Amino acid sequence: MRSSPEILLQVVNKFLFKHIDNTGLVLFRVFFGLLIAIEAFGAIITGWVRLNVVEPEFTFNFIGFDFLQYLIGPGMYAYFAVMGIFGIMVMLGYKYRISMVAYAIMWTAVYLIQKTSYNNHYYLMMLLCWIMAFLPAHRWFSIDAKLNPELKSPSMPRWVLLILILQVWLVYTFASVAKFYPDWLDGTTTALFMKGKSDYSLIGGFLQLEWVHYSIAYVGILFDLLIVPLLLWKRTRLLGFGISVFFHLFNSIVFQIGIFPYMSIAFALFFFSSETLQKRFLPKKKLYTGNEIILPKHKNLLITVFSIYFLFQIGLPLRHWTFKDDVLWTEEGHRLSWRMMLRSKGGMLTIYTEDKATQKRIRYDHSKLLTKKQRRSVKTKPDILWQLAQRIKNLEAEEGRDVSVYMDVRIKINGGKYFQLIDPETDLAAQKWHPFKHSEWILPSPEDYHKKPQPPPRPKSDQ
Known part of the structure; x- marks a missing residue:
């Protein structure tokens, strides 16, 4: 009679x-x-590369990755072109492992080198690149398999499918949960986003309707929460796929967010049966029905690595609860957390430097250091403000001046009133950055910081 551990092991296997x-x-x-x-070549064609990594004198990289600054400049055009070639090689399945790992490394550097155009979709693409680099995705319908028949295989272990579905599920679930806050639920956030779409032909006026704002808000919550269960259940799969196509095409047209909507539609391939996919796309492919259980040599290592990976994927979106104050105000724990399109922020920034030798404080013109895009981004992000303070201190030191850097920063969130974000009497250049600790120079969030200002009262008529 087998013991319980043996039975459990057999079930896991x-x-x-x-x-x-x-x-x-x-x-x-x-x-x-x-x-x-397309992402790599498109970044060149649309000017993304020029605006973010060629024109700036420096970029606001993820803190700790300053060495990536050496990549900035005209050479990034060639960098992205090479990435595009690696993408084509992945598509064709030629030198798949090398090309996928190379693209993953290069895209990771792109992701870490700048935060001005931060996007959760870029983060997801980075994760998928690394996951795909470990998966046997080139064993059929690839140049590699044609050149090396021994590589060819119509099957894969089930953990491959489970990992991809779990990754997608976590993204959607955390995106849905993050929307449960007042300004999203009352339509404020979606109304602000739609306000900038009023000049769209045909649908611009439609997007300004109040009921549309509420619909987008609640459909967004329900879609993110339910789409994976809908696709998993056979009876609702076609319905879920139809909803997914409409939802993502709508996002592509209205928000213009690059390849992400189409990549999300492609995720449906992991939910439809192999019989359906084979008949429609690869009729000449052999359908595998062997159901063999093949244990890899490094089974325990594989389980350990992916267990740790998913613990991080669950922990990172929850880490903002370990910081003091609201992530909507402090931004601490916002990135890597699937907090997508949740708020609209505006800011006003004035910088002063004080020469420590003369005690003379003057207003500093930071606009000369930054591109137009960087100037918009820097005003509301505490970590980027800190990086700018370090940059100013270093530049002044090169001129022989030891200075303190003070910042008067006021921000508004979701169309609310302006409030002071950081202590204007704190020398920001003298502060250390603590990635896992709240920065005390960020002032506490005001109680009504997210409330919309009330319109002035109408004058009473003289009757």
């Missing part, structure tokens, strides 16, 4: 290492490779 057909993974590799190639 069957659940994770049973082989299933790999049609969905193969097709996703093709779409994913195409999309990341």
